[in-house]
Amino acid sequence: MDSLWWFVGAMALGIVEVFTLDLTFAMLAGGAIAGGVAALLGLPWWVCVIIACAVAALLLFTLRPWLLKSIRAKGEVIETNTAALVGAVARTLDPVSEIAGRVKLNGEVWSARTRDDAPAIEEGTEVTVLEIRGATAIVEPEKED
Numbered sequence: 001m002d003s004l005w006w007f008v009g010a011m012a013l014g015i016v017e018v019f020t021l022d023l024t025f026a027m028l029a030g031g032a033i034a035g036g037v038a039a040l041l042g043l044p045w046w047v048c049v050i051i052a053c054a055v056a057a058l059l060l061f062t063l064r065p066w067l068l069k070s071i072r073a074k075g076e077v078i079e080t081n082t083a084a085l086v087g088a089v090a091r092t093l094d095p096v097s098e099i100a101g102r103v104k105l106n107g108e109v110w111s112a113r114t115r116d117d118a119p120a121i122e123e124g125t126e127v128t129v130l131e132i133r134g135a136t137a138i139v140e141p142e143k144e145d
Contacts, residue, residue, distance in 0.1 A: 002045065006036030006052070023064050031056025082132040089126055089142060096121040096139060103127060103137055112137045 010032035017025035035052030039045070090105035096112045097120040103112040113136055114121060121127060127139035 002048075003036045003039035006032050006039055006048070010036065023067055024060065027059035027064050028056050030059045085129050085132055085137070088129045090129060090137065090139065092121055092123050092125045092127060092139075095123050096127070101139075103139060105129065105137060110137045111135060112139050114139060 010029040013025045013029035013032060017023070017029065031052040031054075034055035035048040038048040038051045043051075085105060088105060090103040090110070090112070092112070093102040093104055093109065095101060096103065096114055098114050098116055098118065101112040101114075101121070103110050112127075113133075115130070115138060118140065121139070121141055126142045128142050129137045129139055131138045
């Protein structure tokens with residue numbers, strides 16, 4: 001009966017993995033399955049816990065990096081959310097300095113700042129997004145070719 005809880009836990013971790021798609025919970029589920037097998041063999045609960053932890057750690061630090069690397073090698077990773085905005089071109093709506101400013105980026109108005117010690121950027125200038133910090137775009141003037 002004790003082994004049943006290990007397998008229920010593995011199933012719950014598998015369900016969480018379906019929503020995260022990070023392979024972390026899948027590796028933990030593998031550890032739970034190993035703990036369940038140990039419980040089926042009649043080993044004491046503390047040995048089952050050690051086996052589950054050891055197998056989960058082994059999977060996390062050996063199999064997971066290899067799987068992530070092979071998944072990413074098969075196709076281009078499409079950036080989404082704020083990561084997709086890095087490198088995008090925007091237009092300043094106000095003068096942008098290291099303490100204040102706004103830009104029009106992808107049809108939306110964003111607060112914007114320059115990098116520390118960078119000169120202010122005039123209104124109406126096209127800028128490139130260097131990074132997103134929270135809800136603020138860090139920008140610099142677009143380079144002329």
